[in-house]
Amino acid sequence: MSLPKRQTITKVLFRPYYVIVLVVSTALFCGVSWLAEKTAPQTGPLPPPSPPAAQPPISTELVLVGDVLREQLRRRPRHEVSRKGPEPFFTDFAADYLGGIITNASPTYQDKTIVSFAGIPIFYETPNSPSIMLHRSVHKLNETDHWKMDGRGGNFSIALHEPTIIHSFGYRHVNVTDVHPAPAHFTFAVRSNRHESPHRVGRWVYNATVGGLQRFYLEKPITAQFVDVRVLSNHGDPDYTSMFRFFVFGERDSRSFMELY
Template identity: 30%
Template sequence: ELKDQHTHVKQRVAALEDQSATVMYTKHANSSQICSTELLHFLKWFCIRDGAMAKWLHENVPQNEPRMVKEVVKNCSPLLADRMPDFALESQGASVVSTRCSETYRTRSACVSFLGVPLWYPSENPRTVIQGQAVQAGKCWAFYGAQGTLVIALSHPAHITHVTLEHLPVSNAPTGRIDSAPKAFSVYVKDGTWLGTFTYDQHGGAIQTFQLAIYYFVELRVLSNWGHLEYTCVYRFRVHGHMASSSK
């Protein structure tokens, strides 16, 4: 069976090479565009069926390939954050302990009304950050200004190795900007020990993981955002590591 799978993968690689060799390009405004969408469809199908081939694709797709092809190849690789346990996940037992003095900002992006009369404007609370929901525009905890704090009780005591901060992708933002995204942020533990200060890159991927030793609580302190004057949004925050021995 393994031999058959190996043969199947080799056949798919050969097919990919054939597809790549026949792709045609047109030049317009100094940018390359693919004349045929066949390769894109093939790449997407191939990534879904054979995720293990992501490494091969990364090594064999030239740097000058069109952006669309490179984006598909990039998305083949399972995200580091999705390959590690998340100790800041509410469904697993984590909880929000405090937001210190950070006040929830009501964006009024949604409205509950009756017969056309606005009744109230629902807003997301801090728990949204640890609920692990699919990211949708506006489905985040927004707080006033550019600085805010969130204290999370972990689901299990853990040796923390990484943290992940997630925001809406630029491509999904209605305005084409994510200036409400956190910029600089620090991570602390319950006794005030500083684990590190990091920068969320607004031009990077939507999900960014930072490498950072048994802790029960972590505190996220957002120090600045990417320019929004009224509020900052945190869509999701994850804490990764290894569960500590119960004897410690």
């Protein structure tokens, strides 16, 4: 039996397929090294920062616009109406949670609303009192939160908790589906004390077609503690006038506040 021929290392290494594998491996290694070198982040000193861009001068247009608006506010006519809500720096001093109360009012319309069940009357619903005009939150009013003033007009008086510098007042009507009971023409008067004669400030008109909260501005602020409102007419209802929410906007009189201490 003959033994296999011995193969030297040189013959094994230089076989064709070994040469091909070696060449391909070398090419792959060189390609990966070149790609890693190209994608590596460049190191070196950072470039100098660019000079800041020139800022444009501050325009005085806003200041001028503000002055114009303040001048227009000062010269605002007393009959001007704003549908915006209460201004942040003015408080509703007529609200009952701040001490506002109704001291005098016209008779209430007695409509004898019947509450029934299955056609059987159970009881007569008591009408709301005038104090509801100062009680309800402006965001929670519904069509039943109103005082029915007897007739096409009447009056009511509000006592504020303390002397107040009054800048404006307002009224909000809710039931816009039937505008006839809404107040139309009315006057606004003030008093310093309970026994003083009312000082009439002016006459205004509530626009029931627009509805919502409407604000009425005085020609100049006036200090008072009692407010008298007289409704001269409504928008056509012959039986009663609906009064929802009444506001007196102003600020505390610092002189009367200091007298307490």
